Amino acid sequence: MSKRISRRTLLRLGLLGGILLGLELVRQRTESVGFDNWLRWNLRGRTAWLLGTQSPVALTACPTYQDTRASLEDAWNLLAQAVPPLRDRTVVVKPNLVDVLAGRPAHTHPAVVDAVVALCQARGARRVVVADGSAFQRDAEALVEASGLGAVLRQRSVAFVDLNTDELVDTPLPGHYTRLGHLLLPRTIVEADLVISVPKMKCHHWAGVSLSMKNLFGVVPGCKYGWPKNVLHLHNLCLSILELYEAVRPGLAVVDGVVGMEGDGPLMGTARPTGVLVVGCDGVAVDAVAARVMGFDPAQLSYLYLADWVGLGAIEARRIALRGLSIDAVRQSYEPPPTVSRPGGPAVACLPHRVVKVDNLA
Amino acid sequence: MSITAAQERARRYLVRVQDAAGGWGYQANQTAFVEPTALCLLALAGDERADALQAGQAWLRRTQLADGGWGVSPADQEGSWATAWAIWSLASTTTTHTEALKRGVTWWADWQPWVGEPGQERDPALWIDPTAAGWPWSTGGASWVEPTALGIIALAVAGRRASPRVAEGVRYLRDRTCANGGWNVGNPYMLGQSLPPAIPPTALALLALQEARAYQTEALVSTSLATLDTLMQQAHTPLNLAWGLWAMRCYTRRPPDLPARLCGLQAPDGSWRGSPYLTALAALALAELEESA
Numbered sequence: 001m002s003k004r005i006s007r008r009t010l011l012r013l014g015l016l017g018g019i020l021l022g023l024e025l026v027r028q029r030t031e032s033v034g035f036d037n038w039l040r041w042n043l044r045g046r047t048a049w050l051l052g053t054q055s056p057v058a059l060t061a062c063p064t065y066q067d068t069r070a071s072l073e074d075a076w077n078l079l080a081q082a083v084p085p086l087r088d089r090t091v092v093v094k095p096n097l098v099d100v101l102a103g104r105p106a107h108t109h110p111a112v113v114d115a116v117v118a119l120c121q122a123r124g125a126r127r128v129v130v131a132d133g134s135a136f137q138r139d140a141e142a143l144v145e146a147s148g149l150g151a152v153l154r155q156r157s158v159a160f161v162d163l164n165t166d167e168l169v170d171t172p173l174p175g176h177y178t179r180l181g182h183l184l185l186p187r188t189i190v191e192a193d194l195v196i197s198v199p200k201m202k203c204h205h206w207a208g209v210s211l212s213m214k215n216l217f218g219v220v221p222g223c224k225y226g227w228p229k230n231v232l233h234l235h236n237l238c239l240s241i242l243e244l245y246e247a248v249r250p251g252l253a254v255v256d257g258v259v260g261m262e263g264d265g266p267l268m269g270t271a272r273p274t275g276v277l278v279v280g281c282d283g284v285a286v287d288a289v290a291a292r293v294m295g296f297d298p299a300q301l302s303y304l305y306l307a308d309w310v311g312l313g314a315i316e317a318r319r320i321a322l323r324g325l326s327i328d329a330v331r332q333s334y335e336p337p338p339t340v341s342r343p344g345g346p347a348v349a350c351l352p353h354r355v356v357k358v359d360n361l362a
Numbered sequence: 363m364s365i366t367a368a369q370e371r372a373r374r375y376l377v378r379v380q381d382a383a384g385g386w387g388y389q390a391n392q393t394a395f396v397e398p399t400a401l402c403l404l405a406l407a408g409d410e411r412a413d414a415l416q417a418g419q420a421w422l423r424r425t426q427l428a429d430g431g432w433g434v435s436p437a438d439q440e441g442s443w444a445t446a447w448a449i450w451s452l453a454s455t456t457t458t459h460t461e462a463l464k465r466g467v468t469w470w471a472d473w474q475p476w477v478g479e480p481g482q483e484r485d486p487a488l489w490i491d492p493t494a495a496g497w498p499w500s501t502g503g504a505s506w507v508e509p510t511a512l513g514i515i516a517l518a519v520a521g522r523r524a525s526p527r528v529a530e531g532v533r534y535l536r537d538r539t540c541a542n543g544g545w546n547v548g549n550p551y552m553l554g555q556s557l558p559p560a561i562p563p564t565a566l567a568l569l570a571l572q573e574a575r576a577y578q579t580e581a582l583v584s585t586s587l588a589t590l591d592t593l594m595q596q597a598h599t600p601l602n603l604a605w606g607l608w609a610m611r612c613y614t615r616r617p618p619d620l621p622a623r624l625c626g627l628q629a630p631d632g633s634w635r636g637s638p639y640l641t642a643l644a645a646l647a648l649a650e651l652e653e654s655a
Contacts, residue, residue: 136547138562139601165388168437184438205553223395224434226443226499226506227547234503268555338553
């Protein structure tokens with residue numbers, strides 16, 4: 001006996017087939033990163049975008065390094081309630097000490113580190129240490145002294161921890177942006193109550209810019225991953241930046257934009273007096289503001305575009321509550337880093353390209 | 363204070379801060395790592411305090427991974443560049459751990475870096491030959507100067523000087539030499555600019571070239587020694603002073619002030635900066651001095 005399929009049943013079957021086909025397409029498209037990761041990033045990113053919550057960022061004038069303490073205090077007051085608590089906390093101040101080269105402002109100026117340490121101590125931090133792990137030099141003591149940081153540490157009675165040879169803690173990476181899965185990270189970083197990223201404002205020939213998020217490469221211990229931290233480049237530079245940011249979650253970023261570096265950063269660029277500090281708790285937003293001050297569009301910088309897309313922070317101007325100076329008042333036109341086509345090299349190029357396809361991840 | 367007395371105090375310090383399991387950390391009271399433990403054993407070699415030496419060798423043997431390699435510490439369960447340190451140390455200080463040494467050497471000789479395709483042109487950004495194969499820091503990585511220099515030394519002291527890996531390692535070091543001699547991490551150029559050398563990789567590469575006894579490296583050694591000489595004029599930290607002094611003494615260079623500058627930084631407890639790693643390094647630099655004097 002034959003039974004006719006009704007029009008309604010046919011429509012239902014078509015709808016079901018469409019849904020299944022759609023799910024299969026999404027599964028295939030997200031296979032390289034995992035559907036659950038893709039869903040998590042999308043939900044977090046789209047929710048943040050829809051809610052439009054603003055991240056406070058302070059942009060303050062700092063014409064010379066003699067002005068850093070006052071400038072940082074200004075920024076702190078502008079941020080008001082949007083600052084992390086410091087009282088009774090163990091704070092790790094993480095400058096960029098990648099190398100010290102004559103005439104090349106590649107490292108965070110010690111006056112900025114001094115201002116951050118002083119602020120933490122004045123607000124009752126239980127313990128403050130300054131820590132970094134250079135990507136190019138094994139002799140941390142030589143870098144600390146040559147940079148002028150040694151005098152600051154002695155004056156403030158603060159210890160320096162070489163993160164390249166610190167004790168190791170096996171740390172799962174919650175972001176799942178790369179295939180690294182876990183990293184052996186320094187105990188000083190893992191056990192800190194608060195990590196403050198204090199980078200130099202500079203160009204970077206692979207990442208476009210090196211600011212508070214890229215600065216976290218210095219927490220990866222050289223004694224395990226070597227000098228330089230090449231493992232992060234092999235796993236895609238931009239995604240490694242996101243991976244480390246989500247794993248370390250610095251609670252505050254203070255960008256040394258008093259004298260920045262334009263051109264061939266992170267080492268061989270040239271000085272660019274800019275006269276600002278950029279301060280905030282959302283490292284993505286801080287980096288976006290700093291990039292705009294440098295004259296770059298954050299949406300054209302792969303790691304920042306991706307960080308916003310996965311919901312790690314905000315780069316859109318409407319989602320950043322800028323306090324203090326306007327960007328137009330201090331905007332520069334940094335010479336971009338040189339780029340070169342590298343067969344087999346990093347998958348993500350520098351300015352002005354960006355990664356937009358989900359299936360490019362991992 | 364004499365160099366002999368400084369060395370003796372350093373050795374006493376090393377024995378005092380050895381952990382209960384037999385290893386040493388980069389800092390005193392830190393969990394043990396392979397690199398400082400290997401260096402401490404080299405520094406204590408020939409010392410009459412045989413207990414410390416044997417305990418350290420046993421620690422190395424216990425921390426060897428099942429595949430024959432060593433992680434950088436017991437927290438690291440993946441074979442790494444630290445394997446070269448373990449081989450160097452065991453091959454130089456004991457005749458009783460031959461099986462562990464043999465497995466380590468096999469692992470190290472088989473451990474390959476990422477390299478470019480045969481015939482691949484020079485990298486346009488870095489101006490390096492991507493086909494030159496040294497050793498990486500970790501599995502899957504590219505070659506770098508320090509693990510390559512260590513790799514050459516490890517195979518040479520383990521009796522594998524004729525291995526093709528040693529010759530290829532020397533080719534890698536030659537390719538990664540900085541513009542005016544010496545070495546940095548392994549990037550002599552970046553986007554058309556030459557990058558400067560540093561003391562530790564320069565010293566280690568020079569030690570490796572001496573161990574390799576490769577042909578036609580005299581000019582490379584001579585230029586790099588001159589570069590090291592220049593770099594040492596600005597050296598003032600134990601790490602840089604010790605590495606530089608160790609390499610220069612191995613080539614019978616005798617800058618008169620270097621030993622005194624290094625000894626002047628020794629702490630009353632016999633250490634350099636409270637670090638077993640730096641203390642062992644300094645003791646080795648000074649030991650070479652005594653031998654060559």
